Amino acid sequence: MYITITPQKLGKTYGxxxxxxxxxxEKENQGIEQEGMEHFFNQYGDDISAEEVVKEIDGNAAKLKKIEPKFYSITVSPSEYELRRLENSSNDLxxxxxxxxxxxxxxFNREINGRPISVDDIKYYAKIEHQRTFKGTDRQIRENQPYATKILQLKNEVRNIEIGSMEGSIKKREREIAKLESQAPHQxxxxxxxxGMQKDGNQSHIHIIVSRKDASNSFSLSPGSKYKASNVEMHGKKVGRGFNRDQFFERAEKTFDTTFGYQRNFAETYKARKDFIKNPKIYFASLMKLPTNEKAIAFKxxxxxxxxxxPSIPTNQVQLALKVFNRLRSGVDVAIKSSSIGI
Incomplete structure (x- = not known):
């Protein structure tokens, strides 16, 4: 389960x-018959139009400045293993x-009119998508890049030979291009x-647009707050503030597991991914303590x-393996952070 929470920022200001x-x-609905389309929905309604979403979100931004986000985007991407537990992707999601x-x-560490915030206090709209394309940050694209660069160079040479600005063999370069295409590590x-290539397999995921202001357009609720949970005095009263992302990510996993009866492996947990980045010694120790079958699934x-x-780490060589693991870890920090749940 990968979850990101981001404000829609345009340069130094927000959309x-x-x-x-x-x-x-709405891109996936292009060229699709009405009955096959995925529409926006919220807590109680389905088949909400894009026009209504824009009207409701844009009209719910009272007193917000240009330097403040008007809405947040939450993207929820279940893994292929999690998606297998669903009987009907759209309805289940x-x-x-x-x-x-x-x-x-x-x-949220907030109250509205002296009571805890409820789901009725927020304004959000969500949409299910079933397709994904490869992005520049994906591991497959990054590791294929040296081949892509060489192929582009050879194609430019072919064009230059064709227009007469360069001498050489076109067929030789075409053979080199074909060889590089087949040698690229990710196919x-x-x-x-x-x-931009569409990914194979079940790529179903959820996009959620949630307003920065509450449903009454009176209170600001920011999941981007740097405060996890604290109190501050305003107008002589103590007011709670903050949003606990760690708690949200952990709750998201537990809710999925409970809803669909999913047995989550250690390597799939938010805590494990966080330890991998911030405390690899704890991560590695926990990994090594797993039962053999769970450890095998974790490696997979x-x-x-x-x-x-x-793949094979003798228990009497744990310290040596940890050193190797730490060296390997340093090379994948960027990849992990770009794809994980907002660590």
Whole structure:
């Protein structure tokens, strides 16, 4: 489960309208018959139009400045293993989203009119998508890049030879291009994976647009707050502030597991991924203590995620293995942070 929470920022300011983002989320509906489309939904309604989403989100930003986000984007990406537990991707993910947003409000250290925040106090709209394309930050694209660079160079040479600005053999370069295409380490359906290529398999995920202001357009609720949970005095009263992201990510996992009866492996947990980045010694020690079958699954999951794996580690060489692990870890920090849940 990968979850990101981001404000929609444009340079030094924030988007003043949700129209562009909502339009982007409508891309999968292009060229599809009405009955096959995925529409926006919220806690209680389905089949909400893009126009209504823009109107409601843009109209719920009272007193917010240009330097403040008007809305946040939450992206929830279940793994292929998690998706296998679903009987109906769209309906199950809608059900999960509605439970997830109950978790979301519980992670605010705020009250409204003297009571805890409830899901009815927020304004959000969500949409299920079933496709993904490879991005420049994906491991497959980064590791294929040296081949892509050489192929582009050879293609430029072919064009220069064709227009007469360069001498040489076109056929020789075409053979080199074909060889590089086949040698690239990451392939899909017999073709080199390139940026923009659609990913195979079940890629269902959830996009959620949530307003910065509460549903009454009176209170600011920011999941981007740097405060986890604290109190501050305002107008002579103590007021709670902050949003606990760690708690939200952990609740998101537990809610999924409970809703769909999913048995989560150690390597899939938010705590494990966080330890991998911030405290590898604890991560490694926990990994080594797993039962053999769970450890095997953990290594398989790590391989799918692109993490470095040492398939066979004798227990009497744990310290040596940890040193190797730490060296490997230093090379994947960027990749982990770019794909993980907001650590």
């Amino acid at each position: 003043q309208s949700s129209a562009s983002f909502v339009g982007y989320l 809608k059900r999960y989203t509605r439970e997830l947003m109950k978790d979301y409000v519980k992670c 899909q359906n017999g073709k080199r994976i390139v940026q 999951l790590m391989g799918k995620a692109g993490l470095p794996i040492m």
